[in-house]
Amino acid sequence: MAAALRIAASAWSSGPAGAWAMRHPEWWTLAISAAAWLYLIVGARDHAMALCTGAPQGPFPGAFFSWLAMTLAMMPPLVVLSVRHVGFRSLRDRRHIAIAEFLAGYLGLWLATGAILLVVFFAADAAVGAMDRRLVAVPAYGAAMLWQFTSTKRRALWRCHRTVPLAMAGWRADLSCMRFGVGAGLDCVSSCWLLMTLPLLAPHSFAIMACVQTTMLHERYQRARYPRRGPSVLLLAAAFALAVSPGLA
Amino acid sequence: MPRTRKNVSTLGNPGDDLDWYGKAVAALQNRPVTDPTSWRYLSAVHGYDPSSDPNPTNVPFPSNADQQRFWNECQHQTWYFLPWHRAYLVCFEQIIAAAVAQLGGPADWALPYWNYSAPGNNNQARLLPEAFVDATLSDGSANPLFVQGRNSSTDDFQIPDADVSLHALTDSRFTGGSTGAHPGFGGLQTRFSHFGQVQGGVEDVPHNQIHDDIGGLMGDPLTAALDPIFWLHHSNIDRLWEVWWKTRGNQNETNPNWTTNQSFELHDASGNVLTFTPGQVIDTTQLLHGYVYDDISDPIAAQPQLVARAAMVAPAASPQPDLIGAQENVALDAPQKTVPIAFRAPAAQQALRRIAPARSPRVFLNLENVTGRGRLPKYDVYIDVPPPGQDRSDRPPLHVGSISLFGVSAASDPNGPHGGSGLTSVIEITPQVEQLRREGRWDEGRLHVTFKKREFGHWANAPMQLKIGRVSVYYD
Numbered sequence: 001m002a003a004a005l006r007i008a009a010s011a012w013s014s015g016p017a018g019a020w021a022m023r024h025p026e027w028w029t030l031a032i033s034a035a036a037w038l039y040l041i042v043g044a045r046d047h048a049m050a051l052c053t054g055a056p057q058g059p060f061p062g063a064f065f066s067w068l069a070m071t072l073a074m075m076p077p078l079v080v081l082s083v084r085h086v087g088f089r090s091l092r093d094r095r096h097i098a099i100a101e102f103l104a105g106y107l108g109l110w111l112a113t114g115a116i117l118l119v120v121f122f123a124a125d126a127a128v129g130a131m132d133r134r135l136v137a138v139p140a141y142g143a144a145m146l147w148q149f150t151s152t153k154r155r156a157l158w159r160c161h162r163t164v165p166l167a168m169a170g171w172r173a174d175l176s177c178m179r180f181g182v183g184a185g186l187d188c189v190s191s192c193w194l195l196m197t198l199p200l201l202a203p204h205s206f207a208i209m210a211c212v213q214t215t216m217l218h219e220r221y222q223r224a225r226y227p228r229r230g231p232s233v234l235l236l237a238a239a240f241a242l243a244v245s246p247g248l249a
Numbered sequence: 250m251p252r253t254r255k256n257v258s259t260l261g262n263p264g265d266d267l268d269w270y271g272k273a274v275a276a277l278q279n280r281p282v283t284d285p286t287s288w289r290y291l292s293a294v295h296g297y298d299p300s301s302d303p304n305p306t307n308v309p310f311p312s313n314a315d316q317q318r319f320w321n322e323c324q325h326q327t328w329y330f331l332p333w334h335r336a337y338l339v340c341f342e343q344i345i346a347a348a349v350a351q352l353g354g355p356a357d358w359a360l361p362y363w364n365y366s367a368p369g370n371n372n373q374a375r376l377l378p379e380a381f382v383d384a385t386l387s388d389g390s391a392n393p394l395f396v397q398g399r400n401s402s403t404d405d406f407q408i409p410d411a412d413v414s415l416h417a418l419t420d421s422r423f424t425g426g427s428t429g430a431h432p433g434f435g436g437l438q439t440r441f442s443h444f445g446q447v448q449g450g451v452e453d454v455p456h457n458q459i460h461d462d463i464g465g466l467m468g469d470p471l472t473a474a475l476d477p478i479f480w481l482h483h484s485n486i487d488r489l490w491e492v493w494w495k496t497r498g499n500q501n502e503t504n505p506n507w508t509t510n511q512s513f514e515l516h517d518a519s520g521n522v523l524t525f526t527p528g529q530v531i532d533t534t535q536l537l538h539g540y541v542y543d544d545i546s547d548p549i550a551a552q553p554q555l556v557a558r559a560a561m562v563a564p565a566a567s568p569q570p571d572l573i574g575a576q577e578n579v580a581l582d583a584p585q586k587t588v589p590i591a592f593r594a595p596a597a598q599q600a601l602r603r604i605a606p607a608r609s610p611r612v613f614l615n616l617e618n619v620t621g622r623g624r625l626p627k628y629d630v631y632i633d634v635p636p637p638g639q640d641r642s643d644r645p646p647l648h649v650g651s652i653s654l655f656g657v658s659a660a661s662d663p664n665g666p667h668g669g670s671g672l673t674s675v676i677e678i679t680p681q682v683e684q685l686r687r688e689g690r691w692d693e694g695r696l697h698v699t700f701k702k703r704e705f706g707h708w709a710n711a712p713m714q715l716k717i718g719r720v721s722v723y724y725d
Contacts, residue, residue: 022569023427088428089617089721091572091596155664162668163446165618165718168575169593176577187668221440 025087025095029076029103036073041206060118067114074196074213075110075188076103078160078220082184085163086177098166098177105181106188113189117197141240144194148219148229148236156190157219192216198239211239251539252346252359254488257378257481258367259543266361267380273348273358274477275393283311285319285516286344292474294337294515295323296659301471319514323470325656326672327439328424328502330452331490332527333513334483339536340515340523341480346538347518359540362484366413366455366548375413376404377463381478394477398465400707407706411629411648412458415548417450418493419559423502425449425675426566429723430613432675434493435502440511446660447673448653451493456486457653461627464707470656491533491545501531558680564608570725571600574696579717581628584702588720591695600724609686610724611679614698618718619652620661620671626711627703628652632681633690634699646699647684650676652715671718696722 021027076083083099090098147153164180167173195212215235222228260267280287282304289304290311297320299306310316324333342360349358367374381394382404400406417434425433425447436449448457459467459482466472466479473479493499502508508528517523517537533540549555574592604610614630634646653674663669685691698720702713 019568085428089572089719091593092569092599093595158666159663159668161666162670163618164670165577167577168572168721172577 024084025099026080026083028096029083029099030080033073033076036069040069040073040209060122063118063122064111064115067118068111070209071107071110071114074209074216075107077213078188078192078216079103079106079184081161082106082163082180086166086180089163089166090173090177091168094169094173098173101174101177102181102184105178105183106185107181109182109185109189113193113196137240137243140198141236141243144198145233145236147194148232153191156187159187160184160191160220162187195236198243208239208242211235211242250357251534251541252357253543254359254484254540255361255543256367257361257363258374260361261378261380266358267378269349269352269354269358270345270361270477271380271392271394272352272354273345276348276352277344278393281309283309285520286347286518288475291341291344292472293320295474295479296321296469296471298471298659301469303466303472303475319516322513322515324513325452325470326436326446326448328433328436328449328507329439329511329513329527330436330449331487332507332525332530335487335490335530335533335536336513336515336525338480338483338487339530339533339538339540340517342540343518343537344516360484361481362488362542363478363481364485364488364544365408365459366415368548368551375406375408377401377406377478378481379404396466396476399467399476400462400464406462406464408459408462411454411651412462413455415455415489415552416555416558417454418489418497418547418549419555419562420450421499421559421563422566423494423500424504424507426725427568427570429572429615429675429721430566430570430725431562431611431677434499435490438504438506446667446670447675451486451489453653453674454650456482457655458651460655461653468655470659473655488542488545491542492547496545496547497549502527554680561679561683562611562677564611567604567725570613570723571596571603573597573600573722573724575719575721577719579700579720581626581700581702581715581717582713584704584713585699587634587697587699589695589697590720590722592693592722594694597693597724604724609679609683611677612682613723613725614649614676614678614696615719615721615723616652616674616676616717617721618671618673619657619715620669620718621654621715622658622661623714624711625654625657625715626713627654627708628700628715629703630676631699631701632678632696633685634697647681649678649681650674652700652717654715657715671716 083102086098086102087095164176164183166180167176195216198208198212212235215232218231218235255266257267262268274288277286277288277291280290282289282293284290293316297316311319322333323337324330338360342358345360346356346358350356363378365375377399380392383392384395386392420431420434422431422433423435425431425437432447432449432453434450436452437447460473461468463476463478463482466476467482494501509526512524512526514522514524530536549559573596574590576588576590579586579588600610614632616630629651630649631646632649653672657672659665660667660672661669682691702708702711
């Protein structure tokens, strides 16, 4: 069995698929994202929709698990360039460990953010009581659109492009990869926190999640020095229209 | 009929292209900054920040929308470096030529170039052209080609051989390879890059080195184009691109992401907005009024060392270079600093097994995330500097390059487009490693990299505040 696995691994690494994977070490992070999207759409529909329709149903752990699924789905595509930096600036034999350490720091930051947001959300819900989430959509989406125009947002987006030097080996390498991940997470949260709050504050559908994801992808990868805000405003306007649409309760 | 850009060393007489350049520059300097054909506007297209503007700012400026659309567009650390600057220069040439015509000059005015790499004649080519040196003209009026603050008040900037080396011409690939390996003659594939990170081949040497050596306004991308020598410098860089592909027979990039999928907006002499893609600027005879250079002969053939280098750097890149050694957090806080880089034996052996059956590995020294703010010192980089007391007098230590400073300060700003990352240079040291192998002095287990601060001229008093995020070695 071990011999068969070694042969298979050798065939993989020396074949075209292996060559492609070597040039794209980010492949498995995107696979995780794709799997999380599939899970949200197919496997946990009721649970995710409960989260997304405003009143979290069930205990906090359930809502947090849904946040985890959403983070795994939406965040990895935004950090492909950082993942590649970590991969190619690491020793070949610890490339994927380094990437995993980076992602642990990055996703950990987003999970911590989600925990805080959910605590606030649950507290607000308890204090204010059930209210029509559509009424919350107006200030929520308005704030998100205005945030897109702030210099704080622009600087945070610029920082998403940064790279840091990484230690090569040992515990220092592990630590530097994780610290880079945490730092990237901080920049990402600074840039996108309001966008990611939208699913919590207002009713939405997977179409709205797709609008938010597309907004974040566009501003992360667009070909201009100053982020072009027009497309993100249009996407958020479309998401808002969906959010307040009576057919999407 | 395309115009001919001439070597500035052949100019300097009344009525020639250099003479009219000075007159036209003066005319552009009198135009308001709101005019896209003004000196200040053209400079801001390259780079602009109010904090480094030496000119009055209490004047009307273009709208924020126009500034965001047209200013701060220069492409650096990217495969768009050469085509963007070519389009930028040809629009500038048209604007200057229109001013020359308005002043009664010739209709076929063309931008001269400064070929600082021309050998012989006691390196006279490296002296700043005389027309740019003095603050006043012979009639006592202000010289429009003079600016304050350059690294020298004379024509001599003590530019060393290495800074004007044309070894980039020996790189046969336009676009750089994978992370850590050769950056390509033209640079690495990126998206729109006013905030790239890794220097391209010709961008590093001689382009960045001349910016560093002249200094002052030229030393900062945010002010460089305010110095009239900037345009002659970039005319030469553009000429080297012609030498590289037309004369030396190399191939430009054909990836649509380079040729057609990125466009740049610039103004012509009438203030109209023109759009260029890199693929559209390859043939200079078809670009606006069209131009050629008076000399694109191959300078490599006459330099045996570079001919030998061309053979050594010819092997194609492997699918993936290997990191084999690194040292992070190198603070250049002394005039000389030696950094030992121990190679990870398993990584080095794995790389040699992968590469060595076919050929010797190409070796790349990476100076990653170089950061520093304000006035920065210039360091030369050596390998094989003997330890103290073991002076190896049979030959000097092997100089492999110097640290580029152009753009480092802006790239180190945590609130700027680079997010504080600094810039990364990749220096191919394959020829020097081959020399050490021939001498029996190459150590398969380590490399000592020595950084030595320049102590002559302007560099002598520069504060030592440069940091290298990581010095690393890659095999490819």
